[in-house]
Amino acid sequence: MTGMLAMDISSLTDVIVPTLATTFRPAPILAALPVAGVNWHSVLFLLFAALACGFAVAVVAADNVVRMALYLVFSLGATAGLFFLAGAEFIGAMQLMIYVGGTLVLLVFGVMLTAQAPLVAIKASSSDRTLAAVAGASLLALLLTAAFSVDAWMAPGSEVVPAPSATPLGMALIGVRVDTPPPGSPAGGRAGYMLPFEIVSVHLLVVLVGAAYLARAKRRKTPRAIDAVASAMPVEPVVASTASGVASGRPAGGAKSALVGGGR
Amino acid sequence: MNPDRNLGTLLDGTLHDTLAVSLPHFRPELCLAATIVLLLLCRMLPVLRLVDSGFLALGGVLFSLFFAWNDVLTLGGGAWASSLGDLLAGRQELFGGLLAFDSLTAYIRLLLAGFLVLFILFTKVSGIPDREDGADFYTLVLGATLGMCLMASANHLLMVFMAVEMASVPSYALAGLLKGRKASSEAALKYAVYGAGAAGVMLYGLSLLAGVLGTCHMPTMARALASLDSMWMPGGTGMALAIGGLMVAAGLAFKLSAVPFHFWCPDVFAGAAAEVGAFLSVASKAAAIALLLRVAFGLGTTGSGPDHAVQMAALGETRHFIVGVVALLAALTCTLGNLAAYGQTNMKRLLAYSTIAHAGYLMMGVAAAVALAGRDAGASRSAVAAVCFYLGTYVFMNLAAFAIVALLRNSLRSEEIASYAGLIRTNPGIVVATGVVLVSLIGLPPLAGFISKFLVFSSVMESVSLDAERPLMLVLLVVGGINTVISLFYYLRVLKVMTFDPPPADRTADAFPLVSIPGALVTALVVPVVSLGIFWSGLYAFARFAGAFAS
Numbered sequence: 001m002t003g004m005l006a007m008d009i010s011s012l013t014d015v016i017v018p019t020l021a022t023t024f025r026p027a028p029i030l031a032a033l034p035v036a037g038v039n040w041h042s043v044l045f046l047l048f049a050a051l052a053c054g055f056a057v058a059v060v061a062a063d064n065v066v067r068m069a070l071y072l073v074f075s076l077g078a079t080a081g082l083f084f085l086a087g088a089e090f091i092g093a094m095q096l097m098i099y100v101g102g103t104l105v106l107l108v109f110g111v112m113l114t115a116q117a118p119l120v121a122i123k124a125s126s127s128d129r130t131l132a133a134v135a136g137a138s139l140l141a142l143l144l145t146a147a148f149s150v151d152a153w154m155a156p157g158s159e160v161v162p163a164p165s166a167t168p169l170g171m172a173l174i175g176v177r178v179d180t181p182p183p184g185s186p187a188g189g190r191a192g193y194m195l196p197f198e199i200v201s202v203h204l205l206v207v208l209v210g211a212a213y214l215a216r217a218k219r220r221k222t223p224r225a226i227d228a229v230a231s232a233m234p235v236e237p238v239v240a241s242t243a244s245g246v247a248s249g250r251p252a253g254g255a256k257s258a259l260v261g262g263g264r
Numbered sequence: 265m266n267p268d269r270n271l272g273t274l275l276d277g278t279l280h281d282t283l284a285v286s287l288p289h290f291r292p293e294l295c296l297a298a299t300i301v302l303l304l305l306c307r308m309l310p311v312l313r314l315v316d317s318g319f320l321a322l323g324g325v326l327f328s329l330f331f332a333w334n335d336v337l338t339l340g341g342g343a344w345a346s347s348l349g350d351l352l353a354g355r356q357e358l359f360g361g362l363l364a365f366d367s368l369t370a371y372i373r374l375l376l377a378g379f380l381v382l383f384i385l386f387t388k389v390s391g392i393p394d395r396e397d398g399a400d401f402y403t404l405v406l407g408a409t410l411g412m413c414l415m416a417s418a419n420h421l422l423m424v425f426m427a428v429e430m431a432s433v434p435s436y437a438l439a440g441l442l443k444g445r446k447a448s449s450e451a452a453l454k455y456a457v458y459g460a461g462a463a464g465v466m467l468y469g470l471s472l473l474a475g476v477l478g479t480c481h482m483p484t485m486a487r488a489l490a491s492l493d494s495m496w497m498p499g500g501t502g503m504a505l506a507i508g509g510l511m512v513a514a515g516l517a518f519k520l521s522a523v524p525f526h527f528w529c530p531d532v533f534a535g536a537a538a539e540v541g542a543f544l545s546v547a548s549k550a551a552a553i554a555l556l557l558r559v560a561f562g563l564g565t566t567g568s569g570p571d572h573a574v575q576m577a578a579l580g581e582t583r584h585f586i587v588g589v590v591a592l593l594a595a596l597t598c599t600l601g602n603l604a605a606y607g608q609t610n611m612k613r614l615l616a617y618s619t620i621a622h623a624g625y626l627m628m629g630v631a632a633a634v635a636l637a638g639r640d641a642g643a644s645r646s647a648v649a650a651v652c653f654y655l656g657t658y659v660f661m662n663l664a665a666f667a668i669v670a671l672l673r674n675s676l677r678s679e680e681i682a683s684y685a686g687l688i689r690t691n692p693g694i695v696v697a698t699g700v701v702l703v704s705l706i707g708l709p710p711l712a713g714f715i716s717k718f719l720v721f722s723s724v725m726e727s728v729s730l731d732a733e734r735p736l737m738l739v740l741l742v743v744g745g746i747n748t749v750i751s752l753f754y755y756l757r758v759l760k761v762m763t764f765d766p767p768p769a770d771r772t773a774d775a776f777p778l779v780s781i782p783g784a785l786v787t788a789l790v791v792p793v794v795s796l797g798i799f800w801s802g803l804y805a806f807a808r809f810a811g812a813f814a815s
Contacts, residue, residue, distance in 0.1 A: 177274075186488045190360075191359065193422070194282065203429070205304075209304065214437055
C-alpha cells in the first residue's frame with residue numbers, strides 16, 4: 001500500500017492540484033485568514049494518507065480483535081478518500097461499498113458473534129513482533145525504493161486526464177470500450193470486461209456452495225462412509241524429521257478422539 | 265468523433281466478437297458452468313435428488329471433453345502427424361484479448377477434461393465423497409477446474425489473477441472436505457491463509473507491472489517492454505519491473521508449490537482426503553504450469569509481425585530475468601522436495617513432497633523453453649512439447665499413486681507407509697502396480713516417467729548446446745540428474761517395505777484384490793503408465809501440437 005501511496009503523491013500533487021487550485025478559488029472571507037495560500041488538495045491528501053497509514057499500523061498494534069476490525073474500517077475508508085481525491089470516484093465508491101460497507105461489517109459481526117473471551121485478545125510474543133517488524137520494514141524499504149526509483153512517476157504530469165464517468169465504465173463491463181485511451185498509453189490491448197464480469201458470478205456461486213458446505217452442521221441421516229476410516233487420518237501432521245521406524249507403532253484408531261463427525 | 269468509434273459499430277463488433285469468435289471456443293468451460301448449475305438444481309426437488317451427482321458431473325465433463333477434443337481437431341486439422349515446422353498454433357484472442365485460444369489452451373483443456381473423467385470415476389470407486397456430500401464436492405471440483413481452464417488461456421493480467429483465485433478458493437474448501445476432523449480443518453485453514461497471502465503479493469506485483477507498462481494485455485505489455493530503453497539507468501523502471509516480476513513469481517510459485525512457497529503442500533495433502541490430494545497434485549499443477557508458460561511467453565516473446573526479430577532481441581533481457589527466476593526456483597524446488605521426502609512415514613506426505621519435486625522438473629522444462637525462445641524457435645517448441653508430454657504422463661502416474669493410497673486406506677484403514685508392510689504376500693498384484701507407478705515417478709525406463717524426464721532433460725541439454733543461458737542450464741542439468749538419483753531411494757523404500765518387511769501383527773483386513781472394481785481402476789490407470797513408456801509417439805505428437813503455441 002505504501003508503494004501505491006508513493007505513486008499517488010507525485011501524481012496527485014502535481015497533476016490534479018493545479019486544476020483544483022484554479023477551480024476552487026478561496027472565498028473572500030478566507031482570503032483574510034492566514035490559511036489563504038494553503039493548497040487544500042495537498043492538505044487533504046496528507047490527512048487521508050496519514051489516516052490510512054496510521055490506522056493500518058493500529059490494526060497491527062492492537063490486541064483486541066474487535067478494535068482491529070474497527071481500525072481496518074477507518075484505514076480502508078481513508079483509502080477511499082484518497083481515490084476520491086485522485087478523481088477516481090467509481091473506485092472510491094466501490095472501495096466504500098465493498099470494503100467498508102460489505103466485507104468489514106460482515107467481519108465485525110463475525111468477530112463479535114464468534115469471539116469468545118480467550119479469543120478476543122490476540123497477543124503476539126515479542127520475538128514474533130520483532131521478526132514481523134524486521135520483515136515488514138525491509139519489505140517497505142524495498143517497495144519504497146522501487147516506487148521512488150521510477151522517474152516517470154515523480155515527474156509532474158503534463159496533462160490532466162479527465163476521469164471517466166459512469167457510462168464508459170458501465171459499457172466496459174458489458175464488453176464495449178467507448179472511452180478514449182489516455183495519452184501516452186500503448187496502442188491496443190484494450191479489452192472490455194464482460195468475461196470477468198460474468199464468470200465471477202459462477203465463481204461466487206461455487207464459493208458460496210463451498211462456504212455453505214463448511215458451515216453446515218446438519219445432522220446426517222447416514223453415517224459418513226469416511227468415518228469408517230478414521231484411523232487413516234493422523235491427528236497431528238507427522239513431523240517431517242520423524243525417523244521412518246518411529247511411527248510404525250502408532251495405534252490403529254488413535255485418531256478416533258479427534259473425531260467430531262458431521263453429526264453435531 | 266470518428267465514424268469507427270460510433271456506438272452502433274462498437275456494439276456490433278463486440279457482439280460479433282462474443283457470439284461468433286469467442287463463445288464457440290469457450291464451449292468446454294460453458295459445459296462445466298452448466299453442469300455446476302444442474303448439480304445445484306438437482307438438489308431442489310426430492311425426485312431429482314435420486315440423480316447421482318457423480319454421474320451427472322461425469323456427463324457434463326464428458327460433454328466438455330467432447331468440445332475440447334473438437335477444438336483440438338479443428339485447430340490441429342491432423343497437422344500433428346506431419347513435421348514440426350508445419351504446425352501452426354492457430355492463435356486467436358477471445359473476448360477482446362482477455363483470453364488466448366491456441367494449441368496450448370486446447371491441449372491443457374483436453375488434459376483437464378480427460379483427467380476429470382478419470383478422477384470422477386476414481387471418486388465413485390473410492391467412496392469419498394458419499395451421496396450426501398456429492399453435490400457439494402463435484403460443484404467445487406468443477407468450479408476449480410473452470411478456473412484452471414482460464415489459467416491455461418489467460419492473456420490479460422486481470423484474467424491471470426481471477427483464474428488463479430477461481431482455481432484456488434474452491435480448493436480451500438475441498439481441503440476441508442472431511443469436516444470435523446482436526447487435520448482436515450487445519451489443512452483448509454492453512455491453505456486458505458497462505459493462499460490469501462500469496463494472492464495479495466501477486467496482486468501487488470501485477471499492479472506494479474501494469475503501472476509501469478500502462479496496460480494489462482500481455483502481448484501489448486511485451487511490446488511495451490521491448491520498447492523500453494535505459495531500464496537500468498538511474499530513474500529507470502527496471503527495479504519496479506523486477507520487483508513486480510518477483511512478486512508475480514511468488515504468486516505463481518505458490519500455485520506450483522515451488523520452494524520456498526511450498527509449506528502448505530505437505531500439510532494440506534496429509535490433512536485432506538487422498539482424493540483431494542489427487543485433484544490438487546494433478547489438475548492444479550498442470551494448470552499452474554500452463555499459466556507459467558502463458559506468462560513467461562506472453563511477456564518474454566512477441567507474436568509474428570514485421571519487426572518480430574527486432575522485438576524478440578529487445579526482449580532478451582526480459583527473458584533472461586524470467587529464465588533466471590524460473591531456473592532458480594526449479595533447482596530449489598527439485599532439491600528440497602526430494603530431500604524432504606526422505607523422512608516421511610505417511611504415504612500422502614511422501615507423495616506431497618514428490619509432487620513438489622515434480623513441479624521442479626516441470627519448471628526446468630519451462631526455463632529451457634523460455635531460454636531457447638530467443639535462440640531457436642523450433643527447439644523452444646520442442647521444450648514446451650516436452651513439458652506438455654510430462655504433464656500428460658503425470659496425470660496417469662500421480663492419479664494412480666493417489667488412487668492406490670485411497671483404495672488401500674479403504675481396506676487397510678491406514679495411510680502410513682509402515683502399514684503397507686508385507687503386502688506382497690497377500691496382494692502381489694497391488695504391489696506390482698505400486699511398483700510400476702513409483703518406478704515411473706523416479707523416471708526409469710521403460711515407463712512413461714522415463715520418456716517425460718528424458719524429453720525435459722534433453723531440452724535443457726539442447727539449450728546448453730545452443731548456448732542459450734548456458735551456465736544456468738548446465739547447473740539445472742546437473743541438479744536434475746542428482747535429484748533423480750536421490751529420488752530413487754525414497755520411492756524404492758516404499759517398495760522395500762511392501763515386499764521385504766514382515767506384515768504388521770495387528771493387521772485385520774486384507775488389501776483389495778486386483779480382480780475387483782478398485783483393482784480394475786488401478787489397472788486402468790497403471791496400463792497407460794506402461795504403454796506410454798513404449799508407445800509414446802502418439803502423445804508426443806499431441807504435445808508437439810501444444811508446443812506450437814510458442815511461435
